[in-house]
Amino acid sequence: MTFLRLDNIRKNYGDTPVIKGVSFAATKGEFVVFVGPSGCGKSTLLRMIAGLEDVSSGELYIDDRDVTYEEPAKREVSMVFQSYALYPHMSVFENMAFGLRMAKKPEAEIKAQVTEAARILQLEALLDRKPRALSGGQRQRVAIGRSIVRHPKLFLFDEPLSNLDAELRSQMRVEIAKLHRSLGATMVYVTHDQVEAMTLADRIVVLRAGLVEQIGSPTELYDNPANTFVAGFIGSPKMNFVNAKVASAAGDSLLLEHPTFAGGKLTVKTPSAARVKTGETVIVGLRPEHLSVNAATPVLSLTLDFAESLGGSTQLYARSEGEPIIALTAGRPDLKPGDVLNLGIDPRHIYLFDAAGLAL
Amino acid sequence: MSDTTTRAAPAKPNRGYGRWTPAWFLAPAVLTLLLIGIYPTLFALVTSFRRYNITRPRDGFPFIGFENYVNVLTDSTFWSSLLLTAKFYVTVLPIQVVLGLVVALLLHKPGMGMLKSLARVTLVVPLATTYAVVGLIGRLIFNRDFGVANQFLGFVGFGPIDWLSTPNGAFAAIVIMDVWQWTPFCALIFLAGLSMVPGEIEEAARLETSSKLALLRHVQLPYLLPGLTAVMILRSADVLKLFDMVFVMTRGGPGSATDLISIYIQRVGFRIFDLGTASAQAILLLILTIIISRLYIRLLYREVH
Numbered sequence: 071m072t073f074l075r076l077d078n079i080r081k082n083y084g085d086t087p088v089i090k091g092v093s094f095a096a097t098k099g100e101f102v103v104f105v106g107p108s109g110c111g112k113s114t115l116l117r118m119i120a121g122l123e124d125v126s127s128g129e130l131y132i133d134d135r136d137v138t139y140e141e142p143a144k145r146e147v148s149m150v151f152q153s154y155a156l157y158p159h160m161s162v163f164e165n166m167a168f169g170l171r172m173a174k175k176p177e178a179e180i181k182a183q184v185t186e187a188a189r190i191l192q193l194e195a196l197l198d199r200k201p202r203a204l205s206g207g208q209r210q211r212v213a214i215g216r217s218i219v220r221h222p223k224l225f226l227f228d229e230p231l232s233n234l235d236a237e238l239r240s241q242m243r244v245e246i247a248k249l250h251r252s253l254g255a256t257m258v259y260v261t262h263d264q265v266e267a268m269t270l271a272d273r274i275v276v277l278r279a280g281l282v283e284q285i286g287s288p289t290e291l292y293d294n295p296a297n298t299f300v301a302g303f304i305g306s307p308k309m310n311f312v313n314a315k316v317a318s319a320a321g322d323s324l325l326l327e328h329p330t331f332a333g334g335k336l337t338v339k340t341p342s343a344a345r346v347k348t349g350e351t352v353i354v355g356l357r358p359e360h361l362s363v364n365a366a367t368p369v370l371s372l373t374l375d376f377a378e379s380l381g382g383s384t385q386l387y388a389r390s391e392g393e394p395i396i397a398l399t400a401g402r403p404d405l406k407p408g409d410v411l412n413l414g415i416d417p418r419h420i421y422l423f424d425a426a427g428l429a430l
Numbered sequence: 431m432s433d434t435t436t437r438a439a440p441a442k443p444n445r446g447y448g449r450w451t452p453a454w455f456l457a458p459a460v461l462t463l464l465l466i467g468i469y470p471t472l473f474a475l476v477t478s479f480r481r482y483n484i485t486r487p488r489d490g491f492p493f494i495g496f497e498n499y500v501n502v503l504t505d506s507t508f509w510s511s512l513l514l515t516a517k518f519y520v521t522v523l524p525i526q527v528v529l530g531l532v533v534a535l536l537l538h539k540p541g542m543g544m545l546k547s548l549a550r551v552t553l554v555v556p557l558a559t560t561y562a563v564v565g566l567i568g569r570l571i572f573n574r575d576f577g578v579a580n581q582f583l584g585f586v587g588f589g590p591i592d593w594l595s596t597p598n599g600a601f602a603a604i605v606i607m608d609v610w611q612w613t614p615f616c617a618l619i620f621l622a623g624l625s626m627v628p629g630e631i632e633e634a635a636r637l638e639t640s641s642k643l644a645l646l647r648h649v650q651l652p653y654l655l656p657g658l659t660a661v662m663i664l665r666s667a668d669v670l671k672l673f674d675m676v677f678v679m680t681r682g683g684p685g686s687a688t689d690l691i692s693i694y695i696q697r698v699g700f701r702i703f704d705l706g707t708a709s710a711q712a713i714l715l716l717i718l719t720i721i722i723s724r725l726y727i728r729l730l731y732r733e734v735h
Contacts, residue, residue, distance in 0.1 A: 143640035155630035169638035
């Protein structure tokens with residue numbers, strides 16, 4: 071059942087369109103992540119759902135109610151901001167109680183709600199403190215506490231973890247995921263970090279320049295990216311792209327030419343082989359983690375330029391035309407710069423895109 | 431370490447910059463302050479303990495202890511002037527604070543950028559106007575026969591009021607002129623305070639309440655308190671010494687309807703030439719100002735972190 075629905079939402083600043091028509095629906099209890107590079111409009115879109123930005127055109131529904139022009143406080147949404155946005159002159163308790171007080175809830179209920187939220191978030195010992203006496207992680211918890219006490223219909227998160235250090239970030243990520251599971255609430259989360267998107271989301275909305283590039287579950291986006299943008303954005307390290315020339319197309323197989331390939335040629339099988347013609351360019355996508363070193367039947371034959379050991383795994387940078395080809399391999403292969411790298415790949419893991427970048 | 435032996439001797443500290451350089455830069459300001467601030471205050475303090483009537487130089491200027499102070503504190507005109515000043519103060523200040531806040535909130539609202547920048551610039555005009563000129567403008571505005579105040583009253587069907595020659599009219603006129611001159615100051619200070627509220631905190635509150643009043647009371651007000659304290663202190667000091675504008679408009683009259691404390695002191699000092707008594711009055715006024723300022727700082731001033 072659709073709980074949150076965006077219908078051709080647009081936003082213009084003066085003559086500049088920022089959101090160019092986004093339609094999308096989320097079901098109750100879903101964890102949706104908006105992801106994209108900075109400036110793609112993901113935060114603007116979230117702020118439009120919250121009501122902090124006007125909608126230029128389109129319609130917005132929360133729980134079957136048209137809230138396109140509703141005031142923020144009447145949308146029954148709560149938001150966790152990047153800067154936490156705690157009220158500096160109020161204690162932790164007052165920060166969490168503020169929304170309930172404004173809603174004129176009885177004092178006993180307020181106390182019960184805040185105490186319960188503080189228990190969930192382990193803030194009980196900090197209730198009398200002012201925000202300035204808290205660490206970044208604690209402030210973040212208070213911000214989350216402030217949003218859960220109100221039992222909103224929709225939780226919004228605007229890059230909530232980007233001000234935290236790496237360790238705390240992964241810890242909070244797990245906590246947010248647990249919170250989502252225990253509350254069963256609908257959440258919309260904005261991030262530019264694809265790891266957060268992959269780990270938290272039931273569904274990811276990839277945005278670029280105010281348009282939706284693809285919507286799908288994390289594994290769908292990983293396995294079947296709609297275009298080179300999504301393919302490059304999801305996954306770390308980034309997918310390698312090789313612009314190959316089609317030497318011949320026969321049946322469901324393509325013969326591709328590029329100096330990077332072992333022997334300069336590569337044969338791939340694809341059901342959509344008929345869509346490309348001889349002489350056209352095809353972009354071949356290879357994920358670093360799918361490339362294997364010292365393959366018996368190598369696909370790529372390259373010279374190693376540089377190797378980064380990550381302890382348990384090694385990141386190999388191979389020389390090629392244009393951007394280096396990156397391979398991620400387990401363990402510590404005995405390789406020196408200048409060595410020949412024979413990289414193999416399971417043919418099922420080869421991604422193909424047409425010259426415009428759309429998946430074949 | 432061979433390189434240390436070949437290195438040139440350490441460069442001398444910048445020539446021309448020595449221990450006393452900062453003192454030279456500070457000296458003009460400090461000297462000016464001593465000359466026009468500290469010295470006259472000390473002179474007044476000393477004078478307040480003397481019989482010092484310059485129309486009777488032959489009596490000399492003997493020290494008489496606290497006699498001047500006793501005279502001042504038992505002088506009913508002094509107290510009624512002070513009371514009138516207090517009345518003026520509690521009339522103008524709330525109007526200025528409330529109007530200033532309203533103007534600041536209007537200017538803080540998003541949209542209409544051009545008009546708002548223009549309005550902000552215009553706000554400085556009354557502040558930059560000399561008190562005496564404000565008084566002159568006031569005399570024109572509240573002129574019985576051709577003043578714009580009566581013209582406007584005429585539009586809504588009220589007969590001409592003789593502002594400056596009736597006690598209530600004159601008091602109202604100086605109140606209006608003071609409000610005109612100082613509301614923009616309050617507005618600018620409050621506007622600065624409002625822009626100190628981080629955008630995300632204001633937005634967080636907007637998600638929790640749709641009441642503008644609650645937003646003002648619970649979220650914006652804490653950021654306005656330091657500015658409000660400054661306004662209160664500056665205006666207290668300013669009202670206690672307010673002289674030129676009222677003097678030009680009404681000379682304290684009619685009767686004693688606008689005889690504020692500074693006008694009374696001026697009269698004692700420069701009409702009766704009893705500088706001893708006038709100095710004692712001025713010193714008492716200074717003490718009062720300091721007490722009021724300390725009170726405001728203690729009661730109102732809160733830093734928001």
